[in-house]
Amino acid sequence: MENKRNNIAQPHDHLLKELLSNPKRSGILLRERxxxxxxRFLSAKPPRLRDVSFVDAEEGWRPYLLDFRFLVLDLGVIPDRELSGDRRLRARLLAMKYATRKTEQLAIRERLIEVLKDAPEDLLPIIHYLISAYVYDEKTLRGIIREVKPEEEEKMMSQFAQDIRRKALHEGMQQGRREGLLEGEARGEAKGEAKLLLRILPRRFGPLSHEITDRIHGADPNTIESWADRVLDAKSLDDVFSG
Known part of the structure; x- marks a missing residue:
């Protein structure tokens, strides 16, 4: 049960918990904010992590109750360069600040690179966070890694390839469904998803034949979704359309 509580799927909560689980960084953040x-009453020593809860309930109920043990901090009102005097905190807080500001994320790419160059040891968890929370595509993520740790570019991109493709596919399917709904329920959905598949497949396997294109246009939504699910692991077009 305890493992279930610690398994945080939400990327924002996961990054914040990781940040605050470090006593030194938590102490710096407390003193700054x-x-x-x-x-001035805080000890100069880092705070100690305590396995306690503010929820007053019987032990069996605690895993199912909300328990707010994180700092409440409005990053939006703090200028970027004043987020923290600590280089590692500054990188993480900047990434978190713009996680919900989708229209501003591309504009702060250079700023992210700047702070990550000061905290290259945190590049891995922050890139993982950017994949989940940002609108950055594979090219943008690769560019950030290249600027901060060029020697790790291929290794990291290989490590995150599946996550990046899964995100792109998920977002594309969502966009396809939205377009489909605008054009009319099942027929529109099939058209939107076919359009997505026709955009993804050439990027992975090269130009498509007329036969493949016609096959996709003539397929129903469930069949197209099944093909799309195979794109992530397929090594060839035959793998996508087999079965």
Whole structure:
């Protein structure tokens, strides 16, 4: 049961928990953000992690109740360069600040690279977070890695390839469904998903034959979805359309 509680799927919560699970970084954040009259009473030593809860309930119920043990901090009102004086905190907080500001994410790419160059040891978890929370495509993510740790570019891209493709496919399918709904339920959905598949397949396997194109246009939504699911692991077009 405890493992289930610690398995945080939400990328924002996961990154925040990872950040605050480090006593040194937690101490810095507390001293920077608490009011000065309060912060001056803090010990110079990093805070100790405690396995306690503020929820007053019988032990068996605790895993199912909300338990807010994270700092409440409005990153949106803090200027980027004042997020933290600590280089590693600054990189993580900047990434989190723009996670919900989709229209501004491309504009802060260079700023992210700048702070990550100061904290290259955190590139791996932050790239993982960007894949989940940002609109960055494979080319943009590769460019960030190349600027910060060029020697790790191929290794990281290989490591994250499946996640990137899965995200692109998921977003594309969602877009296809939205387009489909606008054009009319089942028929429109099939058209939208066919359009997506026709865009993804050439990027992975090269130009498509007229036979393949006609086959996709004539397929029903369930068949197209089945083909799309195979794109992630397929090594050839035959793997996509077999079965």
């Amino acid at each position: 608490l009011p000065a009259p309060v912060a």
